[in-house]
Amino acid sequence: MTYDPTSANPLAGNPLKTRADVEKALHDLFNPLLPYFSEGNARVRLSGTAAHFDRIAADVEGFARPLWGLTPLGAGGGSFDHWDKYREGLANGMDPDHPEYWGEVRHTDQRMVEMAAIGFTLKMLPQHVWEPQSDRAKANIARYLTDLRQYDYAPNNWKFFRILVDLGLEECGVDFDRSLTEKYLEELDGFYLGDGWYRDGNVRRIDHYIPFAMHFYGLIYAKLAKPGDKRAEAYRERAREFAKDIRHWFDEDGGTLAFGRSLTYRFACGGIWGALAFADIDVLPWGEIKGQFMRHLRWWSNLPIADRDGVLSVGYGYPNLLMSENYNSAGSPYWALKAFLPLALPEDHPFWQAEETPAERPSGAVALKHPGMVMQHTKGNVVALSSGQQNYQMRHGAEKYAKFVYSSRYGFSVESDERAYRAGAFDGMLGLSDDGRHYRVRESNETALIAGDNLYAKWKPWADVTVETWLIPAGDWHIRVHRIDTPRPLHGTEGGFAILRADLNADRCEEGEGVAEAHGETDVSRIRDLAGKRKGRAQRTLPNTNLIVSKAIVPQLTGEIEPGTTVLMTAATAVPAGADLADPPQAPDLAALEEKFARDGISVSAIEVAERF
Incomplete structure (x- = not known):
């Protein structure tokens, strides 16, 4: 092999144990950008790819985002x-008279996002970026920042960006309308x-x-x-x-739950631990906070997240535009440098002096009612x-x-063709088709409830089809129950966890009545039909659909769904190869589940907004 894609990762080979290691990691991440400064x-x-905003704003991302570290x-x-x-x-x-002027801001604009890092820098380091400037440059900077802050920011975490700009302006002695600060x-x-x-929002x-924006900015504000x-x-x-x-x-290895948007920001997800340290909040032992922070950086050090020149790619576990957002430019991944906030702390701070301690691994499932999640800690994984x-x-x-299950070790997959039902991954999902092509x-969800460590949802894939889904933790396994009411025949495909596919199709697979297993190079993924007449298959998914591995295999259950009411019960799990695994759980009592939710079910906070489109 002539090229090891992990070797281009600027974190590769760094032990990431000490403050000096973290400082070196930051330099190694920044230095590949130097040839691309105008x-x-x-x-x-950094590349020819585009985001929905203009090219200049994308170039400003590349300039400003490294400032977070x-x-x-x-x-x-x-x-x-x-x-x-x-x-x-x-x-x-x-400077409006300079050829590299960033352009005026007259509405909600991506430049507003990037000015937050500049406001933070003006607050923290005026001696480097403000005081040496000429009077004319100071006037231009003050005008630009005060002008843009009068326009509406997006109604979400963006509102913090005005706050951070205001901190910088105040530090530099620039007058501005503080009523807008209080409003936001x-x-x-x-x-x-x-x-x-x-x-x-x-x-x-x-x-x-919530961790890498709302709390991150809030803790910077609390400190400053x-x-x-x-x-x-x-x-x-x-x-x-x-x-x-x-x-x-x-x-336990430092991986974080792969869930939601903007995952190309990668180790920004660990920014919450650095922000706790920055704000001197020792709600957990310093050894635990440091351990969470360091393990997270080390987890990323082993993945091919950079291009050959060491520039971070758009993607998650590897370069992947398929999973990106329409607002991801080539400079977007450098929000990852938010993780380096603890470098503001001296070597003798308790965070840096603490000895890392292992992550706490609870004996059972942990219910989180606000996001509507039930967390399961398994070997090298959180589900x-x-x-x-x-x-x-x-x-x-x-x-x-909207999948039923997410994971740190196995990520999740995005579908690459909505007209290729038979080729779908459907990991952690139930795909339904009425024509064999679309799905x-x-x-x-119309309804989403949590009762103890069980979840319930009612959803409608079509106006005339209703599905009720119950989710139940079961040790290393989890159970999904689906009650489907349909006036017409459908076909269903339900997937387990996607794992790394072996080269030369060397995966060992089991496909049978009501069972499918995939034994890959590093992991084993299993799915069982606890109620129903589905067939098992090991689906070799389309390339670059899984977030963590570029070629994956996922066990699935497939079968016909007749008109009327059908109940499906599924058990799924995945573990590292060689790990012990209990037998599949038994089918639950559906009547008892319904009684439990009628008695104890409360609405999940996440659904309690009538979102309009």
Whole structure:
């Protein structure tokens, strides 16, 4: 083999044990960008791919997003040889007479997002990017930032971006209308659900934007706000509650739950642990917080997440435009550098001095009522049974939010052809077809309830078809029960977990009545029919559909669904090769399940918004 794709990963080979290791990782991630700075240093263009916003805004992403890591580095006393590029880039990018001017902002604009990192830098490091500027450059920077903040920001985590710009302007002595700051702080409070959980706007989704945006920015604000600020302690207290829950989105090896949109930001998902340290919140032992942070970086160090030149790719476990959002430009992945916030802390801080401790692994399932998830910790993996969320706006929104089950080790798959029913992956999903070519899956729920550690949802793939789904944890397994009412015949395909496919079709597969197993190079995935007459098959999925591995195999159950009422019961699991595994669970009592939800079921918070489109 002439090329090992993991070797291009700037984190590869770094032990990631100490503060010095983390500082080296940041330099190694940034240095591949140097050849792509423009002549005036105001733009960084990394590829010819596009996002829905204009090319200049994409270049500003490439320029600004590394500051999420570089600014803490500088604040913590770390060396960085290229502050001159950022000084010149800021001056030129905000100068309307310069060829590299970033352009005026007159509406909700991607530039608003990127100015948050610049506001953070102005607040933390004015000696590098503000004080050395000429009076003319200072006037241009002040004008640009004060002008854009008067326009409406998107009604979600974007509202924090104005707050961060305001912190920078205040630090630099620039006058501005503070009533707009207070307005957005109040509106952000409106997204708070309780128990440490937010939603990302008035939408039916609770995803990684809660740890790597809502709490991340809130904790920066709490650290940098003036003494006595009324919201700073509120943000701290919410984070204390949230930390006890969000740790269940991380597995024992550092992987995080692959769920929702914007997963190309990769180790930004671990930014919550760095933000807790930055804000001096020791709600968990420092050894546990540090362990979660370091394991997460190490997990990413072993994946081919960069192109040959070391530039981070759009994708998740490997370069993959198929799973990307329409707002992902080539510079987008550098939001991952938000994970480096702890570099603002000195070497003697308790976070850096602590000895890593293993992740807590609960003995049973953990219910999280706000996102509508039941978490299961298994060997090298965390699994989320999920009901209550939806996203019609994002590409592959159903796959990113509405599957029955998500995983850290096995990720999830997006479908690449809505007219290729027989080729679908349907991992963690039930695909239904009435013509053998097109298909429907769960996209939203009419009802979503949680009762203890069980979930219930009612959904309609067509106007005349109703499906009720119950999800039940069962050790290393989980159970799905589907009651389908249809006036016409359908065909159904239900998938287990997708695992890495072996080369030369060397996977060992079992396909039979009511059973399918796939034994790949590294893992074993199983699915069992507990009630029904379905056949098992091992589906070799279309390439580049799974987020973590580019070639996958998934066990499936397939069969006809006759008109009337049909009940399907499924058990699924996946474990690393060689791990012990219990026998499949028994079929549950459906009547007892219905009684349980009638007695104890409460609505999942995520569904309690009438989202409009």
